Amino acid sequence: MLKSFRLIALLALFALFAGCTAKTAPVNEDGLDAKVGAVLESEVAADGEVAESGIEPLDPELEAAPQDAEQLTPEEEEVLLSSNGILFNLDEHETKEVQQYFGFFTHKARKTFDRWLKRSEPFLPYVRQVLSENNMPQDLAMLPFAESGYNAWAYSRAGAAGMWQFMPFTGRKFGLRVDWWVDERRDPYKSTKAAVKYLNVLHEMFGDWYLALAAYNAGEGKIGRALKKTGSKDFFDLTKNNHKLSRRARLRTETKNYVPKFIAISKIFKNLDELGFTNINWENGIQFETVKVPGGTDLLALAKACGMKWSEFHKLNPHFRRQVSPPNAVINAYLPERVMADAADYLESPNSRPFAGYKRYKIRNGDSWYRIARRYGVPVAVLKSVNNHKSNLIRPGHYIMIPGKGSSKSLYASGTSKTRRTAQSRANYRVRKGDTLWSIASRYQVSVKTLKRSNGLYSSRLRIGQKLFIPDNNARSSARSVAKAENVKQQMVKYRVRRGDNLWKIARRFGVKVSALMEWNRLNSKSILRPGDRIKVYVQ
Template identity: 50%
Template sequence: MRVLRVKAPLRAALVLFCLTLLLGCAAKAPNQSAEPESAAVSSGNETAAEAVETSSDNQTVAVEESGSVSPATEGERLDPELAAEAPEIPQELTPQQEKVLEEKTSELEFELDVKETETFVRYFKYFTARDSQGRSTRGRRAFERWLERARPYLPYVREVIRQRGLPEDLIFLPFAESGYNPKAYSRAGAAGMWQFMPFTGRKYGLEVDWWIDQRRDPYKATHSAVDYLTRLHEMFDDWHLALAAYNAGEGRVGRAIKRSGCNDYFEMTESRRYLPRETRNYVPKILAILKIVKNLEELGFKPIDWNYDPKLKAVDVPGGTDLLAMADASGVPWKEFERLNPAYRRTVSPPDITTKARLPQDKIQPALAYLEKPESRPYAGYSRYKVRSGDSWWRISRRFHVPIAVLKQVNKRYSNLLKPGQWLTIPAQGKALAVDTSVEKTRQVAKRRANYTVCSGDTLWEIARAHQISLSSLKQANGLTSGRYLRVGQKLYIPGGVVGGSSGSGDLREITYQVRRGDTIWAIARRYNVNPSHLLSWNNLTRHSIIRPGQELTIKVD
């Protein structure tokens, strides 16, 4: 047998080529047979763009400013009842269910042909069934919850769809997508009641970044969804295929049509070869939902109130507005503001765009008054940070969990250099850093009872020592967690103290005091109920100055 001898350089090249092939196969293998498990709007041309935005674990996901995905503390997971396949219900159809299934007339003008496939009947049973005791099953309870959740949005969605001339069936599409939950995130990264993926959301005019996620704006996202559905129908000229494309992406449905050689959704889904399981079940699920909503009362559900008015009004919010302070000025609790405006991800609005916030009608005027004079309100949505020696953008970003690009944007900084002593504005992290209600009440009480004005050079420790109270008592009385951000002129309440600390209150007279053995600046200031910093200033002293027995000091008293 002849042995083929290969030169060393060629041998090395062959080894490298084989290793590359092996590594490539290993990298691709886990995703080759993957099948999506959660409803998400995607498009056929976004495969590469969305690849970095997909999470394979069970955590809720949200898109950060860079476009990557991280756990979303402010989002909610999709209801488990929205799974890709409805479970079997052991109970037989009741006579009422049988009657509804056989009924062909409807109050709504259904433009989708309701084809009663086996999957359709399974979803119909799952969302309407009661157990042997007459109690609602899990699927029915979920549908009842979705009807209640959809109540504020259904009239608006119907109005938009009517204006655009689309089938009114599409009003109920968010039932299949998210259970009409504006804050829902899927494991794949789709968000909002229309379940847009980030790429598709941006493509249809929705801002998705660190500050805001307009996929969760039920009003703005509705217009984007209608635009997308219109385009899908123009592409496929069939609503069943358009809905399949809404779920799987137009690229995938287009390839399925080409491979199967037919353009009928139900004929195509007779085989498992062309579309994923979720998409094969998606249209029957929607058709089952449509059958239910046109027969709500017959099936024992509450009817939809198409005249429901949530009594909300939109107000234009300029970029960089402190939402926490605006909500407080309007008399709207922060949790209520979040519920009404789920798109905001921070307590500060995006710096460079004007957004819309919805508030109860009777709260609009106070909100407009605040927006006209924002400088007169406390910036509760921001904190200030003084740059220390050794600090960098990266360190500060890690400390406050705010992206570097956002920190630079808020502070209008373009350089990578920071100087010790420089002040930076840090945007709050949303509800995780929102001011606690009880703490805010303490601060309001302390402001009304204030008997001390902070002076230059003051620290909480020095103020507490001068007034013979503990540091923790001083913090607790004023609702403070740290003394890092004391401001000159800030009012504090000193428990057990009297009004003092301000050099400009009332007519003052000067007296001369002769220092005795054992005296300190703090002891003298406490004896005459004056601010230690003022006492130092009146006598051209610093905190490090030494006073000696016999030395004369000037003291200004009432």
């Protein structure tokens, strides 16, 4: 009897936990997302303290379901009832839930919404551009507000991640890599393209944007079955008939509130001035270039070669989960235009991939940093740095990466000071305004690599007045070649901007610095070049 009682109690306890899991981990139409999401969530929790930084939970306001409507001012009521160019005919659906979310985000959660607006500025121009390129409604740019508050680092309790909150299975289905090395759901640019593809598929499937949004939240299978069983024609009809479905087939409260929340956010965004919010600065979008990073690249050293701190690099590239790129794969990295020349020089160097021969190691009982370092011949400091870990504590069952050889810091710093001193003692050229390594190398018909090696340079950055040694490549005296070059006058070229041009591409084409281009044309890093514009370039 006692055994039977224990068995019943155990089964009841199991059922209780199963119910909690169902609430926090929604299942897509094939049931895979929740399982994979739970695995990834546990991996993030386990690996996070060893190798991850910057992971953030969703803002609590995203999961809030306001029960009572706020008392709106007459101005707010006018905004709520206005159309103001919204594409979805939202005013036909002024439901109680829309009013509740509208009041919630303009009153109780106002500071949160203000923070979301500021956080969205770097990405909104790009999201709207991708939507335009795919002939999609601009209002869909509001979806990341409803999903994550435009937070590229956000993870949900169910394992969804990134601005668009993709579950692992769905993310992989639409071309996003999700593994120990990289989580491209956190890539704001690649995940935006994946989300637009997914939304387009959902719209073609249901022929209605509200149903497409509901399916984005609950899964297309769930919405498709609910429509079929209730005979409903649209989202609002479906929510009214939700009670007719079996408990398992019903839409969750989160899904029923999802579209009203989206509508409320869209209305607020269209009326920021009228509601007293700080408007979006559309000039604040990130200006970046994409660089292909080969497998096994030391990302920490790449950031240093570009004159960037790791935190600055990682903010632009949240999809990297390690300070080394995955082996045997080329992954996109995003960098400011001003550092592209330095990045290209670094990536051409064989020293850029010291960790290509990696080993993923599972920590065992009795292991310590010292024992692992001694076993694999890698300094403890390097092990900790590569795994982004400061503490001396490690836990059995967690994974760390063992680099194949060398240290990024020692490789980065080694072999330059002695060569640089030698080069300065026999220098035959002084750097002038507008010079770059590319322009100097072209002028004296030597390669950039030779010029850097001859002067012990790791970076491509030059200072006005800096002394360089230019090797004689044509069997003439260096002094005579330099003297001849000094007499060459700069000529101004009026360049017509073409489609796809930017300051970095133009600077590279003419062998000049981006900073020089900006100075000659009174431009700054936020200036926009349009096809047909003419800019001045001084060449020799």
